[in-house]
Amino acid sequence: MPSLVYVLNGPNLNMLGVREPAIYGSETLADLRSRTEKAAANNGLKIDFRQSNVEGEIVTWVQEAREKAKGIIINAGAYTHTSVAILDALQASELPVIEVHLSNIFRRDQFRQHSYISLAATGVICGLGSTGYELAVEAMANILKTAHKA
């Protein structure tokens, strides 16, 4: 049975394709989802891909992942820079976490250069657009393989 990984997307990521394409590209969230699902199939993982504009809903999904999933890939959008609640949930999950951002947050506004999520992340990928999601899936598959061998 392939391991289940939650791929959680935060606020405004439902606007991909329309939202600031010079920064976030022209692919939609549906495009991102199908790329991520293909990468998962190629790496022997199953993914549950979700998006919410609501902080508490993301917290609830992280809590749910603790019970149901083997890892979490998360692009928390702007909550990356503000949410102690999502950080706390990720730390409580005791799961491997990969943080992803489409844009290079270190090349942008100062306030984007701090991430609460990073404190709970095994690794961070940013600035590579949708490729970052595919790489995150591949990295998660490697992390889970190594964990099973231990």
Ligand code: DQA
């Ligand atoms: C983002 C970067 C965040 O700073 C921003 O608020 C987003 C998207 C990214 O994927 O590049 O909503 O997480």
